[in-house]
Every structure is written in C-alpha cells, then in structure tokens.
Amino acid sequence: MRDPFYPILSVAGLTKNFGGLVAVQDVNFKAQRSKITSIIGPNGAGKSTLFNLVSGTLPLDAGMVTFNGSNVTGWPVHTLNRAGLARSFQITTLFPDLDVFENLRLGAQTQDLSAKGFLPLRHKKQATIKAEKLMERFDLQDKAHILAGTLSHGEQRKLEIAVALASEPKLLLLDEPTQGMSHGDTLEAEELIKDVSSGISVMLIEHDIDMVMGISDWIVVMHQGRKLFEGKPEIVRDNPDVRKAYLGEN
C-alpha cells in the first residue's frame, strides 16, 4: 500500500535555460502534504522560474515533476489545474473587466467537469455558492459587483489568491502573495495563508523573510539557479551558507 504521507509534489533534476542563461539547474525537493513550503532566495535566484516549471507555465529542459503521485512532467496548464494544482501570480493577472464575483465564479466552475459549461443548472449554482463563500472568507462581499481591474492593489492581491483557491486545489502555489502590500495587509495575508493551509498544501515564494520564517514548515533556499539549502525555518536561519548568500553576511 502506498504511504498516505507521500509528498504532494516532488521535483527531480529540474533544469531550465533561457538561451545561454541557466535559470534553474538540477533542483530537487519535495513539498509535504498539508504543509507550507517556501522558496526563498535573492533576486534572480530562479524562484519564479521554478514556479513556472512546476505549474506548467514554462516547458522544462530536463527533470521530472511528480504531483500527487503521478508524473506530470510536460502536462499543459489546464490539465494540471484540473488535477489540483493552482497558482497565483506575482503580477496580478485577473479578469480586469469582469467583476469580483464573476472572477471567483469562473475559478470555481472548474469543478463542473461533467457539465463542460453547457448544461445542468445545478452545477452553476455550485459555482455561485462557492464564489459567495470565497467572497465572505476573503472579506470581498461589498466588492462583488466591482470590476476586478478597479480594485485597490491589496484587494487585487487578495482576489488573486481567492481565484486560485476557487478551483479547490490540492496544492496552491503562491507567487509573492504579499508583493506590494502594506504591513497591515501583509499580516492579514499571513493569517489567510495559514488559514488556507489547514486544508491543502501550500508552496510560496516570498520576500518578506519574517513572514516566511513565521509560517513555513519547510524552506528551500535558491541561489543562482541552484538549491543552496533546505530545512526547517530555524535551521535555515542559522545556516551560515544561507546567511552568506541571502543576507550578504560573512
């Protein structure tokens, strides 16, 4: 029998070149179920590229991605999403001329597999209910009929996470969820991410080191396209190599 605790995601030998530039080289790590795994590293360390490879946004040059027990290397984005892997974006990419409710309902309608968008009304109701719940959870009810493109930056970031969550993923990849947020919003986002991770696995890229140390169960440190170190937050914090690469200390 299969170990029920097999990792939700494991990557092996992940490599990506952009022309002559090596963006990600031979990266291996595992993300455990129902845990928060964070990817940190200085700018240009290859964090975002790593995310793009895992989520199928970019094709990989070499390596293997195993998600929820199946080899998903080379799967197209929409198939991966159906399998339960959702992501948010560092630069907010919502549906700007649709309202908040519609953004969420679109995210939620992924689960209406049998309907394929054409028939039963029952399915549409499910997506509507789910969208309502998400608005409540993310405190966006008042904005239901506001166009996503006109929301404040903080609200757009929140909606970005909510839309990714709407498809009820098994693993949620968050690309700098607090990017550009005020301190207050960051604290709120931190609570939200903790709350979210009670049910599903979360992987995030984050610059806010305090937040990363506070909420992560496991941290992978990237440096110049390679994995420098990985471990529990307290161990990562005390690792001299990490301090040197990431914090620029000697």
Place this chain on the structure above:
Amino acid sequence: MTQKTHTIAVPRIVSKNNAGHFMAVVLAVAALVFYLIGVVIGEVFYFRLACEALIFSGLAMSVDILLGYTGLLSLGQALFFGLGAYTSTLLLRDWQTGFWLALIGSLLITAPISLLCGLIAIRARGVYFVLITFGLAQVAAKSVYNVRELGASDGLTGVSVVTADFLLFKVNLGHAPSLFLLMMVLTLSTYFILDYLMHLPFGRLLHAVRSNESRVPFLGFNPQVYKIIAYILAAEIAALFGAFYPMLRGFVSPELLFFDTSTNAVIACIIGGVGTLIGPIFGSLVFTTVKSIVGSYTEYHVLVIGTLFMLAVVFFPKGIAGYFKSRYDLLHRKRENS
C-alpha cells in the same frame, strides 16, 4: 449577515430587468405594428427591405459572438454567410430539397469548413487572427468568383419560391409579409438562445477569454477549445441566415462573400453595440435602412455611411444598445430607490 449582493445566479431565457431583453420585446412589438400597417396598405418593398436587414442582422450577431464575447475580430464572416447562401441555393434549385433540407444542408456543410478555418485562424492572436479571417474569406470569394459551375461573377439565379412546411401550417416565403414574420421570429429566437448561451458557464468562459486569455488555462480550461467552439457557433449562425438569402432574393452573387459584406456586418455590430447581441440587430436595421435610403439618392452612399459610422462611434461609443442600457439601468435604479 450575508446580504445577497447579486441576483443572476441562474440565467433565464427571458428575464425582467434586462435591457437587452426589453429591447427585444420592443422590437417584437414594433415588428407586429409594422406588419399590421404593412399588410393593410399592401406594402411590399419595405417588407423585403426589412427581411434583408434581418438576414444581415444574423451575420452581425455572428460577428458579435466573436468580437463582443470572445474578443476576436473576424473580417471574414462573409465566408460562412456566403457558404450558407450558396449551399442553400444549390440545394433548392438543383436538388429541389425544399426549405428544411436547404437549411440543414447549409448548417452541415458549414461545420467541417468552419472547424478547418477555425483551427487555422485561432492559432494566431490579435491582428494576425483578423488577417487570417480576412484572407480565408478572400480565398473563398475569389474561388467562387472564378468557378463557372458556381456562376462565377454572375452568381446563381433561378431559385423558385420556397414554401416552408411547419406541419401545422405552411409559410409561402414568396409572400413578403410572411417572410418578414418568419425572419423576425428566427432573429429574435436566435437572439434569446445566444444570449442564454452567453450566460451559461460556456459563455462566461468566452468572457474570460476576451478579458484575459492567458489566465484561462490557470482556471483549468483550454482557451483554444472555447475559441474554436465560439468560431464554429458564429459560423453556423452566419450560414443559417445566409441560407435565407436566396429564399428572399431568388439568387446569390459572389458579392455576398466579399470583404464589404464582412465589414458591413462589423459596422452594424459596432453601431448597434458590441457584446450585447441585441445591438447588432438594431445596428443592422439602421445600417440597411440608411444604405437603402441614401443609396436611392446617390451612388456615393458609402461616403455617407462612413461618416455616420464615425459619428456613431464618437457620440455613442457603446452603440445603440449600450446607450439604451445605461439609460434603462439608471431608470431602474431610480425606481428601486424610490
């Protein structure tokens, strides 16, 4: 605690508080009045003109599915309109199939051809998509223009009067008022069905494709699949209305496939209001009427239409339906508040 912030959870075929549906009802009533007056005074010309406008309104709706809902500008919808018209002509004239088989035949032949054209066109985005649709239609138009079996530059003539058998009653399509009523029913049913489709999850995904195509895969849907379905749907609507053209005119000519036909539909769509479906019907009625009236005074009617089009875009950027909708919604809100 939770207040209901929205009401349109389940789309209805006909709903209150919907500006588009209200406009459709107004149109239906106006059409009936027009019909009664026309029958009493024994009018023929304006009935036939209205039929032509309604036939082209189908083409304009087909443009709107792509432009207004999916964000794809097609400058080649005349291809499918002409395909429907030519197929229906051949079936009616040479095969004597009658009304229903002419329509079904046109729809059937459009399916594989639009699938093929769609597969080519949707590979490109933006202006390249526009150019491919334009190119495909030009290829078809030039081919028809040069094939003697299809009448070449003369087109095909000699389609005799068609009778449509609806089991309970028969409609003689040579009788202008009857054809007008039939076209009105067809146009409005098409509007309501398409409007309903656009509110289903399928239609909402088309909205998503228009709004931000690259994000759609991250919702778990392949945008290419939805674009191709929209493309085929639009082609079928164009072909369906095209198939009525020979029933009205008794002939088809290669002009139906020309660039002008495609652009006129786009203009009608924009004048009426992009992304409203009801707008293109109004746009087409206005366009055809203006073209006919101005055309009877001067052969430079294109100049007049061009000027009117520019004025319409400047002063009514959201078209007739968009302008009406903002008024309608305002009125509605006032009534709710009072």
